[in-house]
Amino acid sequence: MTLTSLTIAEARDQLRAKKISAVELTEAHLAEMTKQKALNAFVTETPDIARARAKEADAALAKGDAPALTGIPLGIKDLFCTEGVLTTASSHILDGFKPRYESTVTAKLKAAGSVMLGKLNLDEFAMGSSTTTSYYGPTINPWKAKGSGADLVPGGSSGGSAAAVAGGLAMGATGTDTGGSIRQPAAFAGIVGVKPTYGRCSRWGVVAFASSLDQPGPMTRTVRDSAIMLQAMCGHDPKDSTSSKLAVPDFEKALSRGVKGLKIGIPKEYRPDGLNAEVAALWDQGIAWLKDAGATPVDVSLPHTKYALPTYYIVAPAEASSNLARYDGVRFGLRVAGQSLDEMYSKTRAAGFGPEVRRRILIGTYVLSAGYYDAYYLKAQKVRALIARDFEQAFTQCDALLTPTAPTPAFAIGAKFDDPVAMYLNDVFTVPASLAGIPGSSVPAGLTSTGLPLGLQVLTKRWDEETMFAVSQTLEDAAAFKRLV
């Protein structure tokens, strides 16, 4: 067993038992990052910071005064502002931006003793499902289809995070999930991804995409590691008005609860005609595993599911069009000269934003514009309320929902999509939970016939991450998924 294939839980124990040091653990990961540079997982590597923090970690461990993540090397999605470290959101428009502040989540991870390895690649401003819209080039999925050398996407938007964790470049990584940006890449890269309840992790210092949907979460190789990492990331933050004051439960403790006596809802709307047969088969397998472990599957209906994607593609671009107005070339980032103020704005934003971001800003601008607000944005927020109500009603009949995470396995970089909408369909199973604000995980559960990972999604009601973790752990145990590292 090499240092880079340890889980966080294993490394935690070995560090405390002084079997390994934080410095050697970090060095091993820095070496792996260099070795697998071709994945393009990182936008910015921070080896100096990593080494300094590893040293501090060893000192803390020696004193016996070490919080949960002491010495654990993590990657940070480049959407989290990190003090003094380039923060780009993988966009040209944030050229050279070094925040003078640290996001709440990364500050908590730092306080928990973790070691930051660097900033991970993503779809520009987290808009995408493939990490191909990054200004810094696409990230490559460490998985390859059997008998093929073709580069596959790691999913997105947290594709850098997924690739780094799957490939052994980092023990865990932060992600953010707006419509599936943690869960879908986790599924594509054969790792665990957790989107907690909206309001569980602070959004302060996270570059905003769609404020009512954005939620940070952990991406790790095991369910236990996600529980450990989320514990350190979450909690009330008075700087975020949408942050919950609820007490945070002990997630790791919930892992051993099992699923005996739980009712697992199987939403029929997630099995449309033409669903990928391997995806459908794995889902059935998942249902069987949970049944074997003592749970009872129940059929439920989420009748507004088919409207989730169009709803999302109004709400998210609308909020994004406003959130991204601040990238104007005045206070930070890129500036393209212009004769007038408006010309400077228009040239800066045309040069700074990539095509997908521009497209979404325009859509968002349009749906909020005079005469269209009621028909689009207001309508979408109403349908969103119906989607949330669907989940509420389903959770009166069951404790958790089990669904596939994504409709397909990872696809090839450069795969042609007829139109933007085809790409958006990647998020069909993850978006509804985002709209409802409920927690969800993706657990790697099997491989396609071509050897590519597939994930199963576990959804629970608001603030009930404990049940989500218990079900996820049971799936992980049953699946005995063979990780890359």
Next chain:
Amino acid sequence: MSLDKATVRRIATLARIEVPEADLEPLAGELSGILGWIEQLQEVDTSAVAPMTGGTDVKLPWRADVANDGGMAEAVTANAPDAQGAFFTVPKVVE
């Protein structure tokens, strides 16, 4: 719903994103495709539904009226592409 060139030009101006004249037509096509797909929402009956506000059920927190921030003009302007002294600058605005 299909957008014409003039509408795309108008929203691009509103969003302050320069779009070359040649790109307007294809962009109008793309955006119309997305909007056409979104259009299916109109079939949902929402007459008795209150819109969702925000993503959460938490109560809006209030901050005490204490001046405990600011006093860092250097840090605030440190990332500015063209700061002059403690000021940000933009091309001259004529009122």
Next chain:
Amino acid sequence: MAYILKGETGDWEVVIGLEVHAQVVSNAKLFSGAPTTFGAEPNSQVSFIDAGMPGMLPVINEHCVAQAVKTGLGLKAKINKCSVFARKNYFYADLPQGYQISQYDQPIVGEGAIVLDMPDGSTRAIGVERLHLEQDAGKSIHDMHPQKTFIDLNRAGVGLMEIVSKPDLRSPEEAGLYLKKLRSILRYLGTCDGNMEEGSMRCDANVSVRPVGSNELRTRCEIKNVNSVRFVMMAIEHEARRHIEVYDAGGTINQETRLYDANRDETRSMRSKEMAHDYRYFPDPDLLPLVLDDAFIAKLKSELPELPDDKKNRFVKDYGLTAYDADVLVSERENAQFFETVAKGRDAKIAANWVISNLFGVLNKQGKAIAESPVSADDLGALLDLLADNTLSSRMAKEVFEIMVDTGKAPGAIVEERGMKQVTDTGAIEAAVDKIMAENPDKVAEIRAGKDKLIGWFTGQAMKATQGKANPAMLAELLKKKLAP
């Protein structure tokens, strides 16, 4: 008297609505902890939130909410227990987020009224449409560089109350009275300092005209940011005349934003604002609805001070003052308080007379506020006591008052020091009179013969003999008795 403008085609009346932006008195900004003090070094009162840095989030200032509710209560307006913050999206150099957080269709305060005290003693109620909370913008400085505009964000994010009147005002004079009354109420409440020169109270005027007798509402023009009551009145008059000229010539008025140029006394179209605005309002997803509970509102209500209208009524009723005098005294809370201190246990009418005629005269001349008065209320009261107990004649009292103004000394000390005590000893006055009569037998004879006018000569001589200290009433009586035919 109705305000009617004569045009070539007939008589016109003017219809005015005012939008007042009143800066909330608070230590910190509306959504950040940066201070609000006026005149600080550029960008020194700016938090990362105010600068619209990536990932920054707003948290509302409790005190600003309380101030808005208090103002609503002071305007006898409906307090909306649930209100919503919305983003008003537009690009401008001094608007760092690319949107202003404001309130749109659900403001914190609904309809209320402001009572105007007309010069003829009557009153007129002007409707208040709404009051909402919003962020102020930063400041653009155009004269520091030939090609660049400099931006200072100190003011960006400061809390403003926008108070919108109904189009109930019918003359520049009423507009002036409205502004003065609103300012007075805000200052009583302590929710805005009302300082128009420093920009903490700014006014936009919506002006249209219509033929006398008509009820139509014609196209209005908005005159922006007029920074004194006098200029508001001048701008309205000018704009109304401009409309009439256009209509008389058969033209039409375009709805537009205009800027008042006080130097030229004219308004001109603001070309920069001409581009069709589309603010794309939508509820700010970073903030949830603002919900107020009854206890919060009740507490603020219980803490409300006596407001100008109530105070005025009390002054008229309890002190027997004229409506005009009461009006003058209550316009500023401090003035009214000063008066009440002086009037306590004394003749209120005399007190009012001294405060208004003498003290305010001096303060006006010196350009001072009551807080800087060289004469304290207690000292002025003491002076009135000396007048009441005949220690001073009213002429002497005025003399003492002037010395008080110059030296700040107490009246008792001045009287003592300068031996200004009025002579009320009958014997002393009689001795002086006897001496004069003895020395001027011819004049005594004349007056006894009927030349009554000579009484003035005797009074003068007696005053001269007593260095002006003889009690005028006693002297007059004595002379009358002694010189009787």
